[in-house]
Amino acid sequence: MSTIHTKRIGPIGGYGRPRNDVELMIREKKAERRETGGDDNKSRVGEVVGVVGGREIRAPRVARGGAVELPRTYAPQEHRERVKKIQARVREWIDLGKQTKMCTARPGWMTVSPRHAQYKKVMFTVEVDLTDILELDEDNKILRVEPSVNILQILDYLLPRGYTLPVLPELDELTVGGLVNGYGIESSSHKYGLFNDICSGFELVLPNAQLVNLGPEDPIFHTVPWSFGTVGFLTAIDLQVIPAQPYVRLKYIPVYSMRECAELWTHEQTKQVPVEFIEGMMYGPNEGVVMLGDFAEAPGPNEQVVHLNTWYKPYFYKHAKEFIDRRQEGTEVIPLRQYYQRHNRSIFWSLEDQIPVCHHWLFRLLLGWILPPRVAFLKLIESDSVTNFYEEKYVMQDFLVPLNCMLETMEICEKEIAVYPLWLCPHIMFNTGRYQGKIRAPQGTEKEGEYAHYVDVAAVGPPRVTHPFDMTKAMRTVEGYLRKVGGYQGNYSYTYQTREEYRQMFDHTLYDEVRKTTGAAEAFPESYDKVARKNQWKKQAGTR
Template sequence: MCRSLKDFYRRSKILHFYLLQAISRGPLAARGFRMGKGDQLLEHVLIKYRWLFVCFFLLPASFLYELWSYFRNLIVFKLSSAPGKHASKVQKVQQQVREWNKNGQQGHMCTARPGWQTMSFRQGVYKKSFYKVEVNLVDVLEIDTENNTVRVEPLVSMGQLSASLAPLGWTIPIVPEIDDLTVGGLILGTGIESSSHQFGLFQHICEEYELVLADGSLVTVTKDSDPDLFYAVPWSYGTLGFLTAAKIMIVPCTKFIKLNYKPVYSLNDAVKEFSEASASKNQFVEGIMFTLNKGVIMTGNMIDEPQPGDKVNKIGLWHKPWFFKHVESFLVTGKTASEILPLRDYYHRHTRSIFWELQDIVPFGNNRLFRLCMGWLMPPKISFLKLTQTDAVKRLYENNHIIQDMLVPITNLKESLQMFNKETKVYPIWLCPFKLPADPGMLCAPKERMFVDIGVYGVPDPSVNFKPMETTRKIEEFVQKCEGFQMLYADTYTTKEEFRRMFDHTLYDRVRSKLACTKAFPEVYDKVSRAARY
C-alpha cells in the first residue's frame, strides 16, 4: 500500500507539472489559450482530481451499461434470434446507401456511430459533415464447429466474443486484450495479441467479409472469390464499403494457460530473450519494459487442467492487482517463475487497468483497499471517458500525453526502444511480436517477416521536453526508415506523400477505382490524419 501511495504522489506531481507548463508557457499558451485564475483552478481540478468524477459517476454508469449489455447479448445468443434478423438489418444499410445515391451523392458517407464510441483517442471531424449511415450490427451470428469458423457482425466486441466461445471450448486464434475492441475496428483498422507471432494480425484469421458497397449492393468475398477486395479491406477504415459481417477462424481451447515470467536486467538481454521467445513454438509471447534496461518477458501455453501443487492465479478477479503491476513484481524477486491463469482472465488481462492508462486517471486504482471496495466496478468505459472530456481537458492531454503503437521489424527492436526512451521516456512499454505474411494489401511485405508492436501509452517524463507534433514526427520518420508501420487509431502527423510511402496503396487504389469509391468515401489518410481528428 505504501508503494501505491508513492506512485500516486509521483504521478500527481508529474501531471501537476505538465498542467502548469500547459497553462503558463506551454503549447496551449502559444496557441492563444488563456485562462483567468478561476479557469486555472477549474482546469487544475479537472486534471488532478478527475478521479472524483470517474469514481462517483463514470464507474457506476459503466457498470450499469455492462450489465445491460451482458443480459442483452445472453438473451439474443440463447434465443438464436440474431441470425434471423441479420438480413433485415443489412437491408436497412443498403436502403440508406441507395438513398444517398438517389439524392445525388451529396458528400462522402460514413457510419453514424458517434466518434466517442470508438477506441481511437480522438473523434473524426468528418462525422460532422458526412452522410451518416446507421450500421447497428452487434451480434454473434453463427458458431460452426464443423468448419472451425464463427460468423459475427462488426460491432461484436472481444469480451462478447470470448464469452460466447470459451464455454463451448473454442476461441479465435487472436483475442486482442481490451474487452471493448470490436471486430469491425480490428478488421478495418488492425488488431494484435500475444499469439500474433504464430497467426499474424487480426486480418490474417479472417476468412470472409460481407460488405455493402457504394452502389448499395451486397457482396460476400473470400481470398478465392475476389482476392483484390478481400486483401484491400484490412486497414481501409471503411473507405471501400460498409462491413456488415465477417467469418473468422476458431480453434479449440482449454480453460487454463501456464504463463512463464522471465525478468531481464539489461537492454541486450531483453532484446535477446524477446527475439528468441518470438521465434519459439510457445502459443503466447509478450514483453513489458519498465525501464530501458528492466523488463519481463512472458511466454505461455494452454493446458487442460492444473497439476497438483500448481498455483492458480485468477487475475481477472476485482480485488487482484493490476496485471502489469503483478508482472513488475517479478523484477523484485529476480527469479523466473510460472503460474496457471484461467484462459479468459489471461485474454483480458490488460482490461481492468486499460493497460496502464488508468493509473494516470485514478492514481490509487491499484491500492489494495480501493480494489477491495470498488475494484468490481473497474474499469470505466473508454467511450464514457471520451464522452465526458471537456475541450480544455482534451487539449491538455494532447500536449502532455502520448498513445502510439509502432510496428517495426524485430531486428530493429533495440534501436527502437532506445529511440522511444530518448524522445518520450514513457514506461511501461508493451512489446508484442507478430508474423507479417507476404500478402497483398496496405502492409505489403516481399516475404514473411517477424515484426514487433511497440506500444507507448502515458505521460512523457518532464526531462525530455515532449512536444506532440515534433516528437511524433521524429518517431514516424524513424519507423519509416525501418520499413515499419504506424497503427492508425493514434495521432499521425505524416503528410499524405509520407503516408503513401509507409503504406502500399497499389491494391487499395485499384479497388477504389473499380468500385467507384471516390465520391462515396474519402481516402484512408483523410480519415486518420491528425487534421481529420479533434
C-alpha cells in the first residue's frame, strides 16, 4: 500500500484547527490569496507538497471564493511509460486488422468545442490522457508539456517563475493538444501568430506506432495544426516562453461605428512597434471598445491596481462597456494573470445564455465564487432541447480574414447573423516556406517568415436578425465570403461547407501527401469529416 509523506507546514488538530496536513495547506493557500489580493503571481500555487507512492503531489489551487480543486498527480518522469501504452494500443489496432479508423478516447462532452463528436462511438479509441508539464528549459526558453495540460496549469506554472507564453488563450479549460490540433489565438497574436506558431517541436505517435520527434524542418510538423487529430497522436509539445511582467496597463477606447473601429484597429495593428495586446468588442453596429495593452512592471504613482475578476464584480465584457456608456477613454493597471483570465468567469458572454440571472448583483455576491462553471459539466448535463437550441439558434463561429476585409466582415456579420458582442482579435499568418500546411502562404508574401495581417471576427450568441434565421443558409453565405477573400473558418465549431468548398478554403496539398506516406489516411478520418455540420446532427445520430 502506498504511504503519504507530506511536508509538515504547521500545527495540526484541536478545535477550529486543521485536521491534517492537506487541510492546513488549503487554509494557508487561502490566507496567501487574501494577502496577495487574489494575485496569484505572488503566491506559490502548484508547489510540490508531498509524495504519494513515489509521485510528487502539487498543492491544490485555491480558486476564487475558496473552492478547492483536487490535486493532480505530477509524474513527468513517467511520460515515456505513458507514451508506450499509446503505442501499444496503436499496435493493437494494427493487429486487429485496422477495421475502423482511430481517434482519441476523450469524450465529446469534455471538450470546450460545441461539437458532440458522434464519430467517437464507432471508431477505435486511444486513451491520450497526458496531463503533465514535463520540463522548463530556461536556457532555450522552451516549455515541454503533455497535450492534455490546460491553460490553467500553464498559468500556475509559468507566471510564478516570471515567464508566460507569447500566445496564451483565455479560457482555463482549453488544452494544449486541442489548441495545436485545432487552432488557438489571443490578443497578442498580431505579434506572434496563432498558437501553433509558438510551437517548436511535436512528439507524435504515427499510425505505424512509431514515436517521432518533429521540428519545423519536417513536413509532418506542418500538417498537425488544423488536422483535428488526423495525422497522429500528439504526446508532447515544445512551446516557446517569454519573460512576463506582473501587470498589464490596458487602455479602453470607445468607438461609435464599425468603420471607426476598423480604422483605429488597422492603424494599431500595423504599427512598426505595436502594443503587446490588442482586443476589441463590438456591442452593436454603432458601439464598441478597442483595448490596447502593454506589460507593466508596477502601477504608476497615481494608478490603482484593478482586480477585474473578483467574484462579485461585473464580468469583463460588461466592465469594458462602461467606457462606452461614459463615452470616455480610460486606462487601468491589471494583474497579468487576471488579464489572461478576463473572459474566463463568464466564458466570454455565453454564461448569460446559460444562466440568465448571472448579472444580478445578488447572484454574483452569493454564487459568483463558483464561476466559471466547467464547460464539460454543462455539456454533460445538457438536455436534448438545449442541444437543439445550440445547434439551430446559437452561433459559435470564428472568421479569420485579411485585415483589409475587417469592415466588410463585420458588416456581413451584421446582415447575416447580428450576433453581439462580436469579439475581435488580431493575428498574423505566416509564409512557412517549403512546407506550407493547411494555411496557404498569405497574399503578398514570398519568402519563409514573411507574414500578412489578419483579424479574427468571432460571433458567439443567439442571432438577432430581423428576418427569419436559417443557420445553414447564413453560415454558407459567410463561408462563401471567406473563400472569396482568402479567409478561414475557426473550425472548433462546425463547417457548413461541402468537402470541395472546405478543400478550397484550406490547402490540403501537404496534408494529403503526408497522410498518404505515413498511413494516416487509412488510420484517421479526414479533418473535414470531424468538423462538417452534416456529420454532427445529434438528432440524426439518435443519442449523445
